[in-house]
Amino acid sequence: MVGHAGARLLADLADATGLTSAFSLALARLRQRRRDHEPGRIAVDLAVLLADGGEAIADLAVLRNQPALFGPVASDPTAWRLLSQLDATILAELRAARAQAREVAWAQHAETRGDFPQPTVAGQQVDGLVLDIDATIVICHSEKESATRTWKKTFGFHPLLCFLDNTGEALAGMLREGRAGSNTTTDHITVLDQALAQIPDAHRHGTPILLRADSAGSSHGFLAHIRGLRQQQVDIRFSVGAAITEPVRTAIQAATGWVPAIDTDGDLREHAEVCEITGSFDPAGWPEGTRFLVRRERPHPGAQLSLFDTIAGWRHQVVATDTPPGGGSIQHLEARHRAHARVEDRIRTGKNTGFGRFPSRIFAINQAWLQLALTGIDLLAWTRTLLLDGDLASTEPKKLRYQLLHVAARITRTARRTCLAIAANWPWTDALTSAFSKLAALPRPAG
Template sequence: MKTTRTRPKIIVTGDGRGVVGHAGTRLLADLADATGLTNAFSEALAGLRQRQSGHDPGRIAVDLAVLLADGGEAIADLAVLRDQPGLFGPVASGPTAWRLLSQLDAAMLAELRSARACAREIAWAQHAEVRGDLPQPMVAGQRVDGLVLDIDATIVICHSEKESATRTWKKTFGFHPLLCFLDNTGEALAGLLREGRAGSNTTADHITVLDQALAQIPDVFRHGTPILLRSDSAGSSHGFLAHIRALRERHLDIRFSVGAAITEPVRQAIQAATGWVPAVDTDGDLRDHAEVCEITGLFDATGWPEGTRFLVRRERPHPGAQLSLFDTIEGWRHQVVATDSPPGTGSIQFLEARHRAHARVEDKIRTGKNTGFGRFPSRVFAINQAWLQLALTGIDLLAWTQTLLLDGELAAAEPKKLRYRLLHVAARFTRTARRTRLAIAANWPWADALTSAFSRLAALPRPTG
């Protein structure tokens, strides 16, 4: 039998010179400058600067966002950037960063959100100039036109006592933030940190997150571009849907697609329904053992916005599926979708599949927990609120990197893959003829992708004024 070769023998020393780690992370820091994010943060936090020679508060906030995008989990991880001044420049100490976070009150967080919106407008304008229109989500082999916003909540478990961390509905202990992501690009538009016992379908919280998310969208897109808001049944409160309808009266072309509870009238409508058609899968092919039907008008929909349509999907339950008594008796697992997309928008199969694509937000939340908001650093709730906003900023930097600077597999990769292949790469750092050179190993499989990303970054049009 042929045996695997042993690894080559090595001798480890600590006297290497001109070598830096996390070289690809410099791409994120420079992109923050190229999109105007660093300047916008600096202007937003200008009042916190205590002395001329001190660290710029806006730059500290950007460095923290870069750290989180790079996979850091604690303020102490700033040492990775700080101890490589030739690559990242002067980076604040841990106590200085803590002091900044402790000073960020609600008014300053609002300023940071406005700064993020300004940077997003520049990033989208850069995308339009170098790559054309924003990506459009695909569902069942068809394009979903416009912008698609996904709102969902998640539980973040705390392993120590923290302010406003409480018992959750899952009988765990921690926080219950509510988040909104843009399905087109993966950007994190808004997030609201809430105590663990916060309700899943709290109308006021959904309105707050939606309004903050819409404020992140540049005016040229917010007015005149179709917007679809997707949520599970937590977003089906009549007050929240009424708010969405009111936004349309303010000239926003926004529609909703939300999960709906299966009440007794809905059960009776399902039993009376006819005209079932096969459901479609993600590729647009007919799906076996799953059917879709519209039950609009088969039950009293008082309280729902005028024009709301109701679609029901039934499928043979998979082993281990949790079924209601109704599902057990019928032998099908049922799900109901409420949408105000009018007839002519697409077939009921497409509309139902379009809603099921809301599940993609679960991947965004899962990876977001590895990009900052899966671990909150402080016992103080206000500091954790600031941490969440910087985590959302880090997620945006990753999303902009992918949409503006990367192609192919890396443009759709999860953060972990980006870190292992691009961000955490080592390089040789040299200075010659007043120029700084960062040389990536020629045999690194993704060296061309990283050097191309830096070249594209250098060619991006810069904001003026």
């Protein structure tokens, strides 16, 4: 009998997408002796561990103690030693390996599932790729290198992350000290560039891309960088939160032409209105063609209001976007931006997939851990988009583990074949066996 039988699906998917071989090539020079564990396999095992819900390197014992299911798995000291060797150069090679595997996974999706998934907002499809950048605080309960006091007066790290809304893939992440600024231009540029490097060339240069961020992503230097990418044949546009300055506040007071806002189903939302205030104030520093949309709604209990909002009796939010007129109604553009809140769910589940706690006192090891956590998130996303159907194709990782990944099974051998026998009365046996069948049928990368 073996446990976590469904997690074998993740390990096999890493092989099918070429992730294991790409990691092995990137880490080949770290192997010292022929009998050593393959460094690429160790990295994949750690990513599978995190995708399966493990929280520490010691959790490798779940895989190691089931060699009939997972094969030979490195010891904890060997895994620690690998992480300690992953410097900035090797991490860049691992990111390139992830991009290579992603290109294969997307090609497999095109061949077996058809069109790439498109997110929907208020009942309408958003064409192209949608990238969401956001930062989060990871609290540390012990002294770790670069763990500092945060702007929320807690203690820990302040990583910046980028997710793909279409599939839930974790494109990029940067581990930062706790006191790192929320709107640091250079960090946003680095994470965006790393995220774009993860997108296959055919999509990066031939597909519209929307970058969403809260007001931390509205620095003029960052938006100028986005505009510069369009000169490199990257069709990218932005939708970011904007601060309500005194000129903006004056424009809001003078605004007319308010229309009802729409909710997530596309229906008109009561007590919420949207208006465009482009041209009502001097947009100095903003890229040419930036439009400004303002949303006002009656504040809900507990809402944090400025003095202006308290007096006006409305809660105001401003969105800046360079989507030109004709790209959708102002109601849809505003609702499209509010869907950026989905990244908070990605971060919440991501914290349960590796980057909610970091294992080492050494910052470089924790940086490597973050990259493997992002890899684990990708494995879960590819599992949902390539191998699952129905509700399971959109379920959160916790439920996926509970229903599929942690299932027990029996390994049987007959007629020189090894089989994994799952209880027939388990409610999700058919879904798991179907996933294994789809995995076996995936086209494999050449070489």
